[in-house]
Amino acid sequence: MASAIHTIEASGVARFMREALYAYPVAEVVHIVGLGLLFGSIAIVDLRLLGLGSRVPVKPLVAFAVPWSIAGFTIAASAGLLMFTAHAEEFLTQPVFMLKMGLILAGGFNATILHVSRSYCGLASSLAVASSRICSGLRWDYVVTPKADGSTLALSRCSQTILCHKRPAALRH
């Protein structure tokens, strides 16, 4: 393990990241751009699953946004990996870095469960119902679907129908 880390830090890429005048700053910018794309695109999906913006259909929204989230993650992770090589040992001994990696794993696990299993439908619709109860002043019957009669049960059933729609092609494995 220790020798593997040493090999990484002694590699040409790592030296380039440490010593080239602008490689590291460029990687930092690319990392941030990737994060912006990841969180920006998935935030829109999350808001939709919470019941906002019902005029936008869930299925095409997810099919469009999630590949961009994956692209954002890939960009951020690639730039991050380049920066990691520069000081691998230092990163691995930082508790904050390990916490960050743990959170990324947890986030990936969560996303996998949401998109591969169908259990997320129940979760998402109960979230929609909960938010409709909290924001009962708003027309949540219309927010979730124009056809809903407004009752919680119907709302739940409606959002189930919307959210548990056949998984979009982009998410099938």
Next chain:
Amino acid sequence: MKRYLFTALALLPALSLAHHGWSEYDQSSMLTLTGRVEEVGYEHPHGYVKLAAPGKTWLAVLAPPSRMDNRGLTKEMLKPGTTVQVVSYPNRTKPEEMRAERITVTGKTVELR
């Protein structure tokens, strides 16, 4: 669109400054030390020198090389054996480490923040 681009560009330096915090250094106790440079790292994300000051050898964390180069402190100027003066703040938890606010090398003072 143009306005968004300008805003994004204006925020870039803020990002690079925010990257490693100054909060882990005690900015209420400023040190001014003169000593001989024993070791140099002109590297990202932060340069450093090992500074042999009277009674103690410090690790002085400097700025990213891109910023130092931009401000006229080149790699060639920062060599082992050179005598430099560093104005810096000690790390709150690592007793050997300090963060340099500015450095004076052969009569030239460069701001590092």
